[in-house]
Amino acid sequence: METRVFQQSEIKEAAALIKKGELVSFPTETVYGLGADAMNDQAVKNVYQAKGRPSDNPLIVHVASIGEVYDYVKNVPKVAETLMEHFWPGPLTLIFEVKEGVFADTVTAGLNSVAIRMPKNEATLELIKEAGVPLVGPSANTSGKPSPTTAMHVYHDLKGKIAGILDDGETGVGLESTVLDITDPQQPTILRPGGISKGELEDVIGQVSVDKHLVSSEETPKAPGMKYKHYSPNEPVIIVEGNKELFQKAVKQYGSTGEKVGLLADDEVVEALKDKVAAVFSLGEIDDIHSASRRLYAGLRYFETTEASLILAQAYPEAGIGTAYMNRLKKAAGNQFYKEHN
Structure with a gap:
């Protein structure tokens, strides 16, 4: 067709x-x-x-x-x-x-x-x-x-x-x-x-x-997005809650294991770390949740065209449209957050 x-x-x-x-x-x-x-x-x-x-x-x-x-x-x-x-x-x-x-x-x-x-x-x-x-x-x-x-x-x-x-x-x-x-x-x-x-x-x-309950495999969801895994690119996504210093630690940690890191974050983080990762996609100016929400899906899709094997994605406060942003990002990441190794 x-x-x-x-x-x-x-x-x-x-x-x-x-x-x-x-x-x-x-x-x-x-x-x-x-x-x-x-x-x-x-x-x-x-x-x-x-x-x-x-x-x-x-x-x-x-x-x-x-x-x-x-x-x-x-x-x-x-x-x-x-x-x-x-x-x-x-x-x-x-x-x-x-x-x-x-x-x-x-x-x-x-x-x-x-x-x-x-x-x-x-x-x-x-x-x-x-x-x-x-x-x-x-x-x-x-x-x-x-x-x-x-x-x-x-x-x-x-x-x-x-x-x-x-x-x-x-x-x-x-x-x-x-x-x-x-x-x-x-x-x-x-x-x-x-x-x-x-x-x-x-x-x-x-x-x-x-309504925050997870729909079981036996239930029919009343609305889209309540049951099945959604919004996921081919590469695993890890959510980073923190500033550029925490991103630096995450980039170093995953890079040391051979991962080719993709960075999905605000302009400031991207500018600071763009030379240390395989690919970057900016969500916009820092603290601009509307820009981040508008660019999230395009960013997740972008890394499928790069050599990135893992995506580090920026968390935002769950307020206003930030609630929807984090809802989608958590689903894309399977609720996986970065944990700093000591």
């Missing part, structure tokens, strides 16, 4: 492929999604196949307007209306009780709920409107690998497996959306941290819970 890269002037052609049941990757403010008609069961099954994604991992449905939600879910509680008014379009996914028979069965992985969001990207909103159907949109990557933040990342992973990619440059947020379960309107619960922080949500609707 030829995979065509579409520009914004070619959205109608990309939408025509969606209507035919084909798969087309689309840009959002978070990461690139793998789009298919959410009401076409075979098209949705093809998404799982193209990604190599487990079929008990539900998909997020992307819509072009708030009004569409009322057609797809059993009820829209007041808290949901408030959240949609404040944060849509934007990086917030809401989980509702789903109406039976609306979406392909594979969208919800057998659950009685569905995750929906309205992305903040004009090209994709136009694509959804032109296609005339809501789109599933898991990250457009091989399952388990770092999510794509450019069209070329998608092309690298899925060339020959999907019909097209709508190119809109690099994504702005760089981490997936926050997933908030509102099936119990009295107890909104974050299932996955993302581009909207717990504090931002609480400023609008009051107290929000956080």
Whole structure:
């Protein structure tokens, strides 16, 4: 299969492929999604196949307007209306009780709920409107690998497996959306941290819970990212909590064992150690968590093109979007942190 890269002037052609049941990757403010008609069961099954994604991992449905939600879910509680008014379009996914028979069965992985969001990207909103159907949109990557933040990342992973990619440059947020379960309107619960922080949500609707439990192998996760290993490059990742001095010790320690170290850190650390490692990728200025979040996946992917055999990655405080950054980095690293040897 030829995979065509579409520009914004070619959205109608990309939408025509969606209507035919084909798969087309689309840009959002978070990461690139793998789009298919959410009401076409075979098209949705093809998404799982193209990604190599487990079929008990539900998909997020992307819509072009708030009004569409009322057609797809059993009820829209007041808290949901408030959240949609404040944060849509934007990086917030809401989980509702789903109406039976609306979406392909594979969208919800057998659950009685569905995750929906309205992305903040004009090209994709136009694509959804032109296609005339809501789109599933898991990250457009091989399952388990770092999510794509450019069209070329998608092309690298899925060339020959999907019909097209709508190119809109690099994504702005760089981490997936926050997933908030509102099936119990009295107890909104974050299932996955993302581009909207717990504090931002609480400023609008009051107290929000956080579900941190690990989904067992027998359970079906209610949202993506709760069960399977995610965001992992080919090389092992070790998280470093500390300043450039601690990075220096880590570089020396792993270098002495023959590892070719890749460094994923802020400008200051990269500048200090770039001549002592095999490869570097900057997360941006020191203390700029938004830059680090935007560049994390691109950085993890970058080292696959270098001779690095191990990646030392910088930790950030778990506050605001730093919570989402650390959530993804811990998954990429298998929760492995650098421990200084005496």
